[in-house]
Amino acid sequence: MAEIKEELSEAKKDLERWEKETLEPVLERHPERKESFEGISLEPVERLYTQADVDDIIADHGSDLPGEYPYKRGIHPTGYRGKLWTMRQFAGFSSPEKTNARFKYLMGQGQTGLSVAYDLPALMGLDADSPLSEGEVGKCGVAVSSLADFEALFDGISLEDVTVSQTINAPAWIFLAFYIVVAEKQGADFRKISGTLQNDILKEYIAQKEWVYPIRPAMKLVIDTFEYCSEHLPRYNPISVSGYHIREAGATALQELAFTLRDGVEYVEYGVDRGMDVDSFVPRISFFFNAHNDFFEEIAKYRAARIVWAETMRKRFGAKNPRTLKMRFHTQTAGVSLTVQQPLNNIARVAIQALAGVLGGTQSLHTDSYDEALALPTDKAALIALRTQQIIAEETGVANTVDPLGGSYFVESLTQKMVDGCYDYFDKIDGFGGMVEAVEAGFPQREIQESAYQYQRAVERNEQTIVGVNKYSMDEKIHKVDILQIDEKVRDHQLERLEQTKTKRDSGAVETALEKLKKASVANENLMPATIEAVRQYATVEEICTALRDVYGVYEEPAF
Amino acid sequence: MSERKIRVLVAKPGLDGHDRGAKVIARALRDAGMEVIYTGLRQTPEMIAAAALQEDVDAVGISILSGAHNTLCPRIVDLLAENGMTDTLVLVGGIVPEEDIDELKKKGVAEVFLPGTSTQDIVSFLNSNVRN
Numbered sequence: 001m002a003e004i005k006e007e008l009s010e011a012k013k014d015l016e017r018w019e020k021e022t023l024e025p026v027l028e029r030h031p032e033r034k035e036s037f038e039g040i041s042l043e044p045v046e047r048l049y050t051q052a053d054v055d056d057i058i059a060d061h062g063s064d065l066p067g068e069y070p071y072k073r074g075i076h077p078t079g080y081r082g083k084l085w086t087m088r089q090f091a092g093f094s095s096p097e098k099t100n101a102r103f104k105y106l107m108g109q110g111q112t113g114l115s116v117a118y119d120l121p122a123l124m125g126l127d128a129d130s131p132l133s134e135g136e137v138g139k140c141g142v143a144v145s146s147l148a149d150f151e152a153l154f155d156g157i158s159l160e161d162v163t164v165s166q167t168i169n170a171p172a173w174i175f176l177a178f179y180i181v182v183a184e185k186q187g188a189d190f191r192k193i194s195g196t197l198q199n200d201i202l203k204e205y206i207a208q209k210e211w212v213y214p215i216r217p218a219m220k221l222v223i224d225t226f227e228y229c230s231e232h233l234p235r236y237n238p239i240s241v242s243g244y245h246i247r248e249a250g251a252t253a254l255q256e257l258a259f260t261l262r263d264g265v266e267y268v269e270y271g272v273d274r275g276m277d278v279d280s281f282v283p284r285i286s287f288f289f290n291a292h293n294d295f296f297e298e299i300a301k302y303r304a305a306r307i308v309w310a311e312t313m314r315k316r317f318g319a320k321n322p323r324t325l326k327m328r329f330h331t332q333t334a335g336v337s338l339t340v341q342q343p344l345n346n347i348a349r350v351a352i353q354a355l356a357g358v359l360g361g362t363q364s365l366h367t368d369s370y371d372e373a374l375a376l377p378t379d380k381a382a383l384i385a386l387r388t389q390q391i392i393a394e395e396t397g398v399a400n401t402v403d404p405l406g407g408s409y410f411v412e413s414l415t416q417k418m419v420d421g422c423y424d425y426f427d428k429i430d431g432f433g434g435m436v437e438a439v440e441a442g443f444p445q446r447e448i449q450e451s452a453y454q455y456q457r458a459v460e461r462n463e464q465t466i467v468g469v470n471k472y473s474m475d476e477k478i479h480k481v482d483i484l485q486i487d488e489k490v491r492d493h494q495l496e497r498l499e500q501t502k503t504k505r506d507s508g509a510v511e512t513a514l515e516k517l518k519k520a521s522v523a524n525e526n527l528m529p530a531t532i533e534a535v536r537q538y539a540t541v542e543e544i545c546t547a548l549r550d551v552y553g554v555y556e557e558p559a560f
Numbered sequence: 561m562s563e564r565k566i567r568v569l570v571a572k573p574g575l576d577g578h579d580r581g582a583k584v585i586a587r588a589l590r591d592a593g594m595e596v597i598y599t600g601l602r603q604t605p606e607m608i609a610a611a612a613l614q615e616d617v618d619a620v621g622i623s624i625l626s627g628a629h630n631t632l633c634p635r636i637v638d639l640l641a642e643n644g645m646t647d648t649l650v651l652v653g654g655i656v657p658e659e660d661i662d663e664l665k666k667k668g669v670a671e672v673f674l675p676g677t678s679t680q681d682i683v684s685f686l687n688s689n690v691r692n
Contacts, residue, residue, distance in 0.1 A: 453588075
C-alpha cells in the first residue's frame with residue numbers, strides 16, 4: 001500500500017512539474033479554444049488524464065481482467081474473438097407480409113438476429129379497427145391485432161432457429177403468448193426457443209409513455225412473464241431493461257445508466273418478492289442502452305454498467321451464480337442525434353456511435369439508418385446501416401483484442417465517475433422507497449425533462465454543435481433523399497384480415513377464454529396460461545387488454 | 561396598461577408518447593413570457609379543439625412524430641373553425657415529410673417546424689404572427 005501511495009504522489013508531482021514547465025508557457029502563447037470543455041451531457045472534461053487519476057480506482061474493484069467479477073472489461077474472457085456481437089436491425093412497417101419480406105431480405109444480407117418494431121396501436125394495446133388507431137396503423141412499425149397477423153409475420157421463419165427481439169411493453173405478455181403459440185404450431189422445441197421481449201414497463205412511465213394499466217398491475221404482468229419463462233422457456237429473455245428511451249427523452253448518459261440499472265434492481269426485487277430465486281431468473285434479464293455522440297462517455301457508461309450490476313447483484317441480493325452477475329446488453333445508435341438536415345451525415349454519426357457500443361462490449365447492436373429523422377428507413381438506408389456494422393467488425397480490427405481501451409486514463413477515470421454517480425442516484429431513488437415510488441412521485445421524469453431543456457439551451461447558445469443544424473448549414477434542396485412512404489391502404493388490408501379472423505373463429509370459445517382470463521386476474525394468478533389460451537382462440541390484443549382493464553383500471557399521467 | 565400575454569396550447573394528438581419536444585417547447589415559450597397550457601398525451605382532435613376554446617388561446621402547437629399528421633392536423637384546424645376560432649394559429653412541429661408540408665398549409669396550418677428548429681424561431685414566429 002505504501003508503495004502505491006508513493007507512486008501516486010510521484011505521478012502527482014510529475015504532473016505539477018509538467019504544468020509549470022511545459023503547459024503554462026504554451027497556454028500563455030496559445031490559449032485553448034474554450035474556457036471549459038463539456039461533452040453532450042454537459043459534464044466538464046479535463047485537459048489531461050494521467051496515472052494520478054486512476055491509481056485510486058484500480059484498488060477499489062475486483063479483477064481487472066475480462067470474464068471475471070465485476071466484469072468491467074467484459075463478460076467474456078475472449079471478447080469478440082470467440083463470437084462477434086449479434087447484428088440485429090430493428091425492422092417493422094406496414095403489414096405483417098411486408099415486414100416478413102424485409103426480415104427475409106436482411107437475413108439474406110448476413111443479419112444474424114431479428115428485431116420487430118410494432119405500430120402504435122399494437123404498442124398501446126389497440127386493434128387496427130379502433131377509432132383511436134386511425135392514421136396510425138402500420139406507420140411506426142408493423143400492425144398486429146391477433147394471432148393471424150403474427151402467423152403472417154413469421155411465415156417461413158423458424159422460431160427455433162432464429163432469435164427474435166420484440167419491442168413491445170404494455171401488452172408484452174400477449175405478444176409473448178403469440179410467440180409461444182406460433183412456436184407451438186411450428187412444432188418447435190421450447191427448450192431451444194430464444195429471443196427477447198422488451199417488456200420494460202418502468203421506462204414507459206419514465207420516458208416513452210406507452211402504457212395501458214397503472215404501474216402496479218403492470219409490474220405484476222411483467223413478473224408473470226418472468227415466472228412463466230423460467231419454467232417453460234429457459235433460453236428466453238423475458239425483459240430487456242431499457243435505457244434507450246430514457247436517453248432519447250433527454251437524459252444524460254449518467255441518468256440513462258442510473259435509471260435503467262435501478263429499474264433492473266426494481267424488477268429483481270419484485271421477482272424475489274414473488275418467491276423466485278435470484279440466481280434462477282436474473283441470468284435471463286438483459287439490458288438495452290443508447291449509443292450517443294460523446295464517444296468516450298458512452299464507452300465508460302457500458303463499462304460502468306457491468307460493474308454496478310455485478311456489484312449490486314452480489315451485495316444487495318446475495319447472488320452467487322456468475323450468470324446473474326454478468327450484464328448482457330443490446331445497443332442502438334441514438335435516433336435523437338440524427339438530423340433531417342444533410343441526412344447523409346447521419347451515416348458518419350451512426351458509425352462512430354456504433355463503434356462506441358462495440359468498444360463498450362455490447363452483445364448485440366442496431367445501427368440506425370441515415371433517413372430515420374425523416375421516416376422509417378428505405379431498403380437502401382437499412383442496408384448501409386447493416387454494412388456499417390460489418391465494416392466495424394471485419395475491417396477495422398477493433399474486435400481483435402479484448403476491451404482495447406482498458407487502462408486508458410481517461411476511460412478508466414470516466415468509468416469510475418459513472419459508477420459513483422450511479423450509486424448516488426440509487427441512494428436518491430431508494431429514498432423514495434424504490435423505483436415504482438420514485439416514478440409515481442415524478443422524480444426521474446423531472447430529472448430527464450430538466451436535462452432535455454438544458455441541452456436544447458446549450459444548442460441554441462451554440463455551446464453544443466450539431467453539424468448541418470447550428471453550424472455548417474446549407475441549402476437543403478441538394479440533400480434530398482428518397483424516403484419510405486407507407487401505403488395508407490395498409491389499414492384496409494389489416495381491417496380485412498381482422499374481420500375475417502373474427503368471422504372464422506369460435507366466438508363462444510373466445511368469450512370463455514376471456515372470462516377465464518378475467519377470473520385469473522381477480523384471483524391474482526399468473527396470467528400467462530389464460531392469455532395463451534385466449535390467443536390460441538384468436539382473441540385480439542384489444543379484447544384481452546379491455547378484459548383486464550375492468551380489473552386493473554387505466555393510468556392517468558400526473559402533471560409533472 | 562400591461563399587454564395581454566400570448567396564450568398557447570401545446571397539444572400532443574395521436575397515440576405516440578414521445579413528449580420531449582412538446583415539453584421543451586412548452587418551457588421555452590413560458591420562458592419567453594407566454595402563457596402555455598400543455599394538454600398531456602393522447603388527445604383527440606375534439607379534445608384539443610375544446611381545450612383551445614376553453615383556454616381562449618392565440619395559437620395551438622401540435623407536436624407529432626408518428627406519421628399521422630395528415631389525418632389529425634387538418635381535423636384540428638376544421639374543429640377550431642367550427643368553434644369560430646379562425647384567427648387561432650395552428651403550428652405543427654415534428655417529423656413531417658416535405659411533400660406533406662404544402663398540403664398541411666393549404667388545409668390551414670400556419671407553419672410546420674421540423675427537427676432542428678430553434679425554439680427562438682418559434683417564439684419569433686408567434687410574436688410576429690399572433691394578432692394582438
